[in-house]
Amino acid sequence: MQKYLHKLRAQILVLIFFACSASIARADETLEQQVDRLMSPYSKPNVPGAAIGIFRGPDILLAKAYGLRDLEHQQDHTIKTNFRTASLSKAFTSTAIMQLIESGQLRLTTTITEIFPNFPEYGSGITIKHLLSHTSGLHDYELLMPPNYQGQITDKGVLDLLATERSGYFTPGSRFRYSNSGYAILACIVEKITSLPFQDYLRDHIFLPLQMHQTVAYVKNYNDVVERAYGYSPNGNAFKFTDQSSTSAVLGDGGIYSSIQELHQWIQMWNGGNSVLSPGSMTSMTEPNRLNNGQATNYGFGWFVEQYKGTRKISHTGSTIGQKHAIAFFPEKNLGIVILANRENAAPWEISDSIAAVLLTDHSTVHNAEGLGATSNLHLQ
DSSP, rough: HHHHHHHHHHHHHHHHHHHSSSSSSOTTTHHHHHHHTTTTTGTTTBBEEEEEEEEEEEEEEEEEEESEETTTOOOOOOTOOEEEEEEGGGGHHHHHHHHHHHEEEEEOOOOOOHHOOOOOGGGOBBHHHHHHHHHHHHHHHHSSOOOOOOOOOHHHHHHHHHHTTTTOOOOOOSSOOHHHHHHHHHHHHHHHHSSSHHHHHHHHITTTTTTTOOEEEOOTTTSSOTOOOOOEEEETTEEEEOOOOOOTOOOOTTTEEEOOOHHHHHHHHHTSOOOSOOHHHHHTTTTTTBBBTBBOOSSSSSSEEETTEEEEEEEEHHHHTEEEEEEEEEGGTTTTEEEEOOOOTTHHHHHHHHHHHHHHHHHHHHHHEEEETTTTGBBBO
């Protein structure tokens, strides 16, 4: 619930911001100038900022950073800054599961109780596919946590909480209900099947093969986040440090830290580049799931799926205390956009859509951006 409230507040704030902002598209501006205008709130002195990457296949149309990643030490953002990506992590978790399906260690029809025999009987009706597609009906673990929960809950802690329940919200597969609980369980499944810590499995089977050397599923006192962006929330006319909550140690639903530079590698995979999955698995993940009655949802496995400006958009947002993010790619256009922000009152999904609207419809703007060249747009400040 806490994560949903963060997103709602941000959406209200962005409506105010865009009501006061000019349109992105101006004929006399380059793509960089247009983006700078949209990102101007993040480039003011002494404020938490953001980083943005706009990619066409292997080419970088624009990669730039704004503002500070650490207010207390006055550390600037760069495109190498690593943010806690929150729900952008779900596509990595689903990728890990699909790898295990490809290797024959799991099936989409495998149930929770097949993997965890001591889980209550209601888990016998919940399959891997239900978990991936947010149709499991599992209770929201945040609502099951005791008030004033001490410390930080982990994926295993989520599994233990759900094992105290005797039913879910609804019959599995009958409804779509976004579920952080399901993705925490998926991380536990990866650990059970592979006998590896989830963070190590992701490192060895996804991050390193994709040359994402600084991307980590962060576990305190186990691994490190280099050039880390810390989270902040508005506090009057300033910002206060709000970097972690009681749910920040759950990895499967949102514990991965990454940067604009390395998420370029991730976007390339989904737009036809080097991949750690078969084409068939990637297709399954980026097609709308169907409920028991045949009705299509707007979610695949780890990705939202929709039409935008007449083309297919695969995307996800990320929302956690002090940070807000958006990632989107458009396979038919070979276009990808990532925006990462370390402030509570950001709404990067709105900025991403504004940029996409221009690049998908205004060919002169795209040409202008490509003409700038990758090197001139690799801002490392």
